């Protein structure tokens with residue numbers, strides 16, 4: 001029996017989260033499962049290299065949680081799951097998300113991020129065609145669609161799209177499709193574009209966990225180009241809470257920028273992480289900074305991203321909860337405390353978890 005069979009009677013509404021086994025998705029799933037015990041939360045994820053069900057060990061037996069392994073690039077699989085659960089809302093996070101991988105294989109990003117999104121839009125349209133009242137399709141996107149800023153200025157919701165990498169181009173295309181379904185078919189959509197996230201469960205190919213992991217192993221700390229690329233960093237649990245706010249209170253058809261008001265040049269961020277790790281590991285001050293190594297730049301590297309999130313604050317009253325230093329420290333401590341999680345990701349052992357946990361028990 002799946003969790004799904006146990007809780008139909010008490011369900012107020014069903015939310016389908018795509019990409020819920022990924023970095024941000026797992027924080028969104030956890031928040032919703034605990035905060036809304038009367039919602040049924042369906043986590044739809046293909047479990048690519050980036051999907052890790054070990055991120056959700058604490059919620060996997062919750063009565064209001066169901067996992068479905070499915071691929072958003074398959075229209076038939078998606079249509080069948082929408083007909084099975086008839087979700088009242090969709091929060092769409094599933095994506096290929098790593099810029100360097102998009103440079104190596106752009107087509108995979110078109111398939112998942114563009115075609116996968118259109119498959120979901122079609123499936124939602126199909127089940128909501130007679131009555132879309134109270135329904136909502138929430139598309140989670142990135143500030144990278146806006147391109148690159150100079151030393152000054154911020155991205156607003158009106159900033160012209162100017163994607164520079166295959167990743168951001170695919171996310172931009174998916175955003176356009178979501179808005180097109182709102183205008184063409186009256187599909188009740190809402191969107192958000194968010195800055196760089198950091199925090200627990202981040203796949204160690206991304207900058208912050210990579211630096212923390214390399215410091216632990218006394219390995220070189222690669223920094224692209226001159227290190228002066230600037231990003232706005234948002235605590236992942238703050239992103240999850242912003243998604244909850246926008247999903248429930250955002251206006252249909254609108255876009256909301258989400259940011260941490262927390263700009264860092266890459267080199268300053270890496271040095272800050274070195275200092276925090278030296279302290280946590282009891283190393284002499286400056287020890288980890290000696291590992292910093294400048295490496296050949298990424299092609300088409302955007303210089304600076306920074307978000308104006310004032311619409312979200314003024315309209316919906318949402319603001320980030322955590323200050324940078326505290327968030328970086330908590331993240332470093334999490335990676336030190338969760339070495340087994342990290343080792344399973346680095347060795348690939350996390351990919352066995354689905355088979356152990358789900359297939360051998362007969363559960364979905």
Ligand SMILES: NC(=O)c1ccc[n+]([C@@H]2O[C@H](COP(=O)([O-])OP(=O)(O)OC[C@H]3O[C@@H](n4cnc5c(N)ncnc54)[C@H](O)[C@@H]3O)[C@@H](O)[C@H]2O)c1
Pocket residue numbers: 018019020021022023024025044045046047048049050051052070071072073092093094095096097098112116140141142143171193194195196197198203
């Ligand atoms: N990480 C960031 O800093 C950031 C910032 C802004 C926006 N976003 C957006 O947030 C979303 C989530 O990002 P993330 O960092 O958690 O990504 P992630 O790579 O950690 O997770 C993506 C998840 O999607 C799943 N997935 C991939 N292809 C799939 C497919 N074809 N069918 C079903 N599931 C599939 C993966 O298995 C994984 O669980 C993405 O849409 C991304 O563009 C990310």
